[in-house]
Amino acid sequence: MLMSSVPSNSRVLMLLGQLERMNGEAMVKDVETARQVTAKILHLIQTQGEKMHTSFIPWYFPLVKFIAGKMDALIETKVKKKKKKLGRRVGVFVSKGGTGILFQILITASKELPPSEELMLQLHSLLAKVGPKDRKFGVKARLSGALNVTVNLMKQNLQNTKLLLPCLQVLRVYSTNSVNAISLGKNGVVELMFKITAPYSKKNTSLLKVALDALGALLKSKTNARRAVDGKHVPVLLALYLDWHRNDNRHRHMLIRKGLLVCLRNITNLKLGRKAFIEADGMRILYNSSTVSEMDDVVDESDDNEETEGDTENDTENEEDEKDRCTNDDIETDLNKLHPKKSPGRPYEELRVYERFFVELSEDFQVSVYIKENLLKHTSKHGFIQDYSQEDGNPTKEQQAQPSPSAHALTTLELDSPLLLGGIASRRVGGGGSNWGSDCGSEGPEDEGGEGAVLEVPDTALLLSLHDPDLYVEMVKGTHSVPQYAEVAYPDYFGHVAPTFREPLLERLYGVQRSKIFQDIERLIHPNDILDKVVYDLDIPSCPVIEDDGESLKFNSQFESGNLRKAVQVRKYEYDLVLNSDINSNHYHQWFYFEVSGMRVGTTYRLNIINCEKSNSQFNYGMQVLMYSVQEAISGRPRWVRTGTDICYYKNHFARSAIAAGGQKGKSYYTLTFSTSFSHKDDVCYFAYHYPYTYSTLKMHLSKLEALRTPQIYLRQDVLCETLGGNSCPLLTITAMPESNSNDHICQFRNRPLIFLSARVHPGETNASWVMKGTLEFLMGTSPLAASLREAYIFKIVPMLNPDGVVNGNHRCSLSGEDLNRQWQNPNPELHPTIYHTKSLLQYLAHIQRAPLVFCDYHGHSRKKNVFMYGCSVKETVWQSNISATSSDLQEDLGYRALPKILSQIAPAFSMASCSFVVERSKESTARVVVWREIGVQRSYTMESTLCGCDQGKYKGLQIGTRELEEMGAQFCVALLRLKRLTGLRNHQHLLDLESDIIGTHSCPTTYVMEEDEPSFLEAIDYSAESNDEDAEPENEHISEVHKNPDHLDQLSDSETNHRD
DSSP, X not given: OTGGGSOTTXXXXXXXXXXXXXXXXXXXXXXXXXXXXXXHHHHHHHHHGGGOOGGGHHHHHHHHHHHHHHHHHHHHHHHHHOGGGTTHHHHHHHHTTHHHHHHHHXXXXXXXXXXXXXHHHHHHHHHHHHGXXXXXXXXXXXXXXXXXXXXXXXXXXXXXXXXHHHHHHHXXXXXXXXXXXXXXXXXXXXXXXXXXXXXXXXXXXXXXXXXXXXXXXXXXXXXXXXXXXXXXOHHXXXXXXXXXXXXXXXXXXXHHHHHHHHHHHHHTXXXXXXXXXXXXXXXXXXXXXXXXXXXXXXXXXXXXXXXXXXXXXXXXXOOOOOOOTTSOTTBOXXXXXXXXXXOOOSOHHHHGGGGGGGGGGTOOOOSOHHHHHHHHHTSOTTSOSEEEEEETTEEEEEEOOOOOHHHHOOTTSOTTSSOBHHHHHHHHTTTTOOOOOGGGTOOSOOOTTOOOOBOOOOOGGGTOTTOXXXXXXXXXXXXXXXXXXXXXXXHXXXXXXXXXXXXBOOOOOTTHHHHHHHHHHHHHHOGGGOOOEEEEETTSXXXXXXXXXXXXXXXXXXXXXXXXXXXXXXXXXXXXXXXXXXXXXXXXXXXXXXEEESOOBTOOEEEEEEEEOOSOOGGGGTOOXXXXXXXXXXXXXXXXXEEOEEEEEEEXXXXXXXXXXXXXXXXXXXXXXXXXXXXXXXXXXXXXXXXXXXXXXXXXXXXXXXXXXXXXXXXXXXXXXXXXTSOEEEEEEEEEOOSSSSHHHHHHHHTOOEEEEEEOSSTTOHHHHHHHHHHHHHHTSOSHHHHHHXXXXXXXXXXXXXXXXXXXXXXXXXXXXXXXXXOSSSOOTTTOHHHHHHHHHHHHHHHTTOOOSEEEEEEEESSOOSEEEEOOOHHHHHHHHTOOXXXXXXXXXXXXXXXXXXXXXXXXXXXXXXXXXXXXXGGTTSHHHHIIIIXXXXXXXXXXXXXXXXXXXXXXXXXXXXXXXXXXXXXXXXXXXXXXXXXXXXXXXXXXXXXXXXXXXXXSOOOOOSSSSSOOOSOBOTTOTTOOOOXXXXXXXXXXXXXXXXXXXXXXXXXXXXXXX
């Protein structure tokens, strides 16, 4: 009996007796009483601990045994009652100082010679349960001296498996502390662990599993890993793994084999360890033992919201390691920063210069409207009627934009006539091009220079009303690039017509990724089979393409928006490709756009892009690359199509430098691999990350849009500023002309609310430009809805915020090497002119009390599906951060949710469940947050469009195309028209109805980032423990009352109804 072993005059006697009369069920029913009694016992022991002597050991043992027994009973009862409360009692025990008391008892008991085996068994069993619940367990153990007690006990009881198991369990927890791991290594624990590990046996498998877990934790220390290498333990681990692999035929001991692999992995984190591993023939051993798949392939557990960039390293307002989304440190908790405060920051005298961009706000139209119409009609076909040179960062001089073809003429390409293949061929002999002949459908005599036949250009005018090849070439002449591109890519010249067929998400066969990785490993095992032949290299300026005997593909990326730095032929039909980093940067490898020729028809080629940076990609979940065939274009099918089989995205063995990884060591690159074949002889094909949309394409589209202008449309195109590269940044103003020049109509014209839109701050997010194209075409359309929209608003649009990045094939940065969407707080007029002047426009509007009703920055998202929005809300941010706030702090107009709600009802690609309205610290310098906080625009958004496809609605299971993206841009306009109807009503009860929606969903996970804009994705990767996991978001949102009241809104038009799911 417990009570008989405790001194009768001790107060503990009474308390223990009280506990003993309570069984597990009673403790659960009367938790508070049990807690009070336990606390009193622990307090008495803790206060008298220093006075206790080894003579009281007989008293300790029954106490420890009793506490352990009661804890077991409680845990068992908890399991029966409610699994989610498991371990809560252990937490209470820890919070009351129980861990320290157990260490005191352990130290005191160890002084008894010999120590009581049963007492040590009970103590370590209890410590093994308490340790994982105590964050400071390792520190307490080290300071109390318990580390040495456990180690000495293990050394003395290597054959006593009953006692050794709990000691190893405690050691496993000790070793998670890095300081403890080093200390234990110095005390010979690493060598001790190798004495415990043993070849295959059906006995003591639990003990071996725990020992390997502890050894793996110890080997995370580089010091211990080096000690293992010096002790010649790498061959031992390989031999053990091979033995267990051969004998564990029924795969019952996978955790032991995994433990051995973890130990090897931690050792090979050292350069010395990798050398030892290779010398021990580790590659061949592991490769040969992996012929049977034992790992699950990547599973798309839920793509409801994957993503969430963590930019991995700064990605779009869009973004590694696990994040606790409920306690994310990135959430803004400063209430002063959460409340928007208009702070234009610059005196009005400085901002008055921007008045010239808002002539519509003071236009009196007393001068004949027809004069102004003629001025607009005779605007330069290059799209701009005003050009402001900048001095000290401000536009100061107005002048007519006059293109100078002679200044920027492309030297090796005859651009004044339809694209001549002769010019291309002569430029690209061995340079990625092919010498086209009659096989390409072109006929006629060769020119005198014998440079080839003239290309028979397909008539795309019938297919693409806004595309003109000749006009595109003219626009290219005025485009400035750092490499001074002298070529035009055929897809940009011919144009793109969206295919009429559906392109479903690619279903990947099981085991594909595993087989691809094995093929990569075979290179290291059989190096003599590898060609390792460089066939394209931009680091050789004079001739980037290496001459060959016709047995290799030819590559080229020397055209606008192109990106491919190097191509290496590794096998006859396999190539490793290396991407360029952003200019003046050493990372951001994601966007690619390059040309391939010299292929064999029907042959399957494997292409590997080997320096990707993000830790996961939608290429693992159904997305395919895009391919454009010139032969198909000539045949009347000019289009980008999704292509590629056996597509995988996985970590490779190439290490990133600390500089390229943002100061983090140990980061690896990732490989995007896909297989493809070609259908036409002598074809020239292009591959791209997403549908390309160049700066010259934008200029062409703007020029063509001018032709759509009717007398009822007010369209003005200004040059906001020039970029670092000398390219113009266009600014559009679109609204409806006043019905007449009467005072009433002029007043209505001037007082229309403003909508401010921008796009393409990140060059690699080409889908943003396609959405913007849809918006612009809708605004310039002749439909009644478009006319109503123009009459309702004045649109200010900057369709491309980063022309330099787009032109030069960057993924994220401008020529300054900086992410422009991180410069909005304090943009530099010299380094970030487009951001500086765009923000100045908004500051000017704030000064004259005409801040936009809606600000929206169009982006693309590489690791989430669907289209969704990020907004800003004080209330939702406070809810997510759990900071204390008064009711006055949470007062907020709920109108910020209206536009996303409307979009979720009318746009089939839009997902309200993926939207987030939380303000994070890492986003404080983005356009969305700065415009919300400083300009005071409540409806300030980033609209993210997927690069992959949709997992809900009408387009579920399909990859997104330009048709769907342009439709999204048009639907955004329709949503603005509905928003106008809502905001024009006096009764704002519909906004209050949104309160229930928010309250019902405020606990939903929202989008957080670390280094990039992208939220963490849901899917796990089977080859790495570094994948990001994201809690599932709710699949359905409550339907807003916004559209339910017929008195509030007109019924859906037929065209709108057609877009519903």
